[in-house]
Amino acid sequence: xxxxxxxxxxxxxxxxxxxxxxxxxxxxxxxxxxxxxxxxxxxxxxxxxxxxxxxxxxxxxxxxxxxxxxxxxxxxxxxxxxxxxxxxxxxxxxxxxxxxxxxxxxxxxxxxxxxxxxxxxxxxxxxxxxxxxxxxxxxxxxxxxxxxxxxxxxxxxxxxxxxxxxxxxxxxxxxxxxxxxxxxxxxxxxxxxxxxxxxxxxxxxxxxxxxxxxxxxxxxxxxxxxxxxxxxxxxxxxx
Amino acid sequence: xxxxxxxxxxxxxxxxxxxxxxxxxxxxxxxxxxxxxxxxxxxxxxxxxxxxxxxxxxxxxxxxxxxxxxxxxxxxxxxxxxxxxxxxxxxxxxxxxxxxxxxxxxxxxxxxxxxxxxxxxxxxxxxxxxxxxxxxxxxxxxxxxxxxxxxxxxxxxxxxxxxxxxxxxxxxxxxxxxxxxxxxxxxxxxxxxxxxxxxxxxxxxxxxxxxxxxxxxxxxxxxxxxxxxxxxxxxxxxx
DNA sequence: CGGCCTCTTGAACCTAATCAAGACCTGTGG
DNA sequence: CCACAGGTCTTGATTAGGTTCAAGAGGCCG
Numbered sequence: 001x002x003x004x005x006x007x008x009x010x011x012x013x014x015x016x017x018x019x020x021x022x023x024x025x026x027x028x029x030x031x032x033x034x035x036x037x038x039x040x041x042x043x044x045x046x047x048x049x050x051x052x053x054x055x056x057x058x059x060x061x062x063x064x065x066x067x068x069x070x071x072x073x074x075x076x077x078x079x080x081x082x083x084x085x086x087x088x089x090x091x092x093x094x095x096x097x098x099x100x101x102x103x104x105x106x107x108x109x110x111x112x113x114x115x116x117x118x119x120x121x122x123x124x125x126x127x128x129x130x131x132x133x134x135x136x137x138x139x140x141x142x143x144x145x146x147x148x149x150x151x152x153x154x155x156x157x158x159x160x161x162x163x164x165x166x167x168x169x170x171x172x173x174x175x176x177x178x179x180x181x182x183x184x185x186x187x188x189x190x191x192x193x194x195x196x197x198x199x200x201x202x203x204x205x206x207x208x209x210x211x212x213x214x215x216x217x218x219x220x221x222x223x224x225x226x227x228x229x230x231x232x233x234x235x236x237x238x239x
Numbered sequence: 240x241x242x243x244x245x246x247x248x249x250x251x252x253x254x255x256x257x258x259x260x261x262x263x264x265x266x267x268x269x270x271x272x273x274x275x276x277x278x279x280x281x282x283x284x285x286x287x288x289x290x291x292x293x294x295x296x297x298x299x300x301x302x303x304x305x306x307x308x309x310x311x312x313x314x315x316x317x318x319x320x321x322x323x324x325x326x327x328x329x330x331x332x333x334x335x336x337x338x339x340x341x342x343x344x345x346x347x348x349x350x351x352x353x354x355x356x357x358x359x360x361x362x363x364x365x366x367x368x369x370x371x372x373x374x375x376x377x378x379x380x381x382x383x384x385x386x387x388x389x390x391x392x393x394x395x396x397x398x399x400x401x402x403x404x405x406x407x408x409x410x411x412x413x414x415x416x417x418x419x420x421x422x423x424x425x426x427x428x429x430x431x432x433x434x435x436x437x438x439x440x441x442x443x444x445x446x447x448x449x450x451x452x453x454x455x456x457x458x459x460x461x462x463x464x465x466x467x468x469x470x471x472x473x474x475x476x477x478x
Numbered sequence: 479c480g481g482c483c484t485c486t487t488g489a490a491c492c493t494a495a496t497c498a499a500g501a502c503c504t505g506t507g508g
Numbered sequence: 509c510c511a512c513a514g515g516t517c518t519t520g521a522t523t524a525g526g527t528t529c530a531a532g533a534g535g536c537c538g
Binding site for chain 1: 313315317319321322323325326336337339343344370373374376377380381383384385387388389390391392394395396397435437438478
């Protein structure tokens, strides 16, 4: 257990914010204690179970959500139903596109998630009077763009084996916002979702996972719980 | 020929800026005539021939480039040489990632290009004293993120035939910044580059282009010059 | 226990990659 | 002017990686 991080005016902060990761690496770090206190009056903490839809493609955006815990799956579908997962969001990412009238992706809780919801108008007013906040959001957007482009390489140029290894490595390095790479974790996505993320079928994902297991690169319990004894051996399989 | 668009204080503007597309749809629209005049003292217009490298992956960024004419290819490579084109930039996009020390992609002139180069420090100072400018850049970044995610669907879930149709449609709808969709154009990319953009081989690209031609969806002269008699017929082939 | 879901594994098939040859364009030099 | 070299692009034949189709195993909950 880590003690709650202490910094100036910690005791003046709203209780919910005191231990919140978003204040450190996320967007709330751009706010003064006064702004945080004012904002906290308008936010509410919500929980969604795995599988719940948070935001439909082309649906109006009513607010923004700071991811506190869990994983969110962003996806797009073609008319005939083919689906592609275009991104995952972990704590302390911000869900919802700034100033957009409607979403350009569908968002679904991949695992159980906790969000800190901010009403659309409150967030946008705060951004207007606080350029540093827009700057923080800009940095997150640039990071998302980098991640999307990295994933384009995975989708366009890697083999099925490399794709699955890349996915496992992505999860291992993002699932815990406080630590970096982690050697044991639960997969937040089903095989079907992993397939939709990697541009593969369920069967191919399953076969490649079995192969990594047979080769001793990973261990698996109950389909979802993964251990990586030597993360470097996983990394070299990413291509 | 279109007349130069006229607006307030047009005559006060630097000559180079007067007919520049970037003032209308691009980032320079966020600047006052005074700021534009001041900025214009530090910019220089440069030309690059097709194939020239503008920026290497992990190379230090020395400035920003407003695309005035032509197409820029952004790409990433794996250690073993496999390449993926992760984006194209057209006028009036801004080349170069704001505040980053080094680039995360390689940039190459796909066709002959003209750029309006702004020194790194000049642009960053301007951004710091002008939040509206950062806002404009934010909007472009969000657009790039949308495009990257759209392309992830193409890479992950479309067939070779749909990929090639999607590429041709992308070019038809972006090559001319002033108009929207265009029915005749020169391909700014070689078959090899198209393959690297679509996650296909040269041969597969060539076969699918030939098929579209045989089906009467497109006409081709000299490998590079394309006509699309009915753009709706192309669009339905995008999947 | 039985139904339902997710996941795994096997066999057949198919799309796109690979290997290979030749066509077409361009520029150079005799 | 033609011959030839060096690109890029096209087309054909073969191969292979991943999909599809099919069956069964394992976990969860009534």
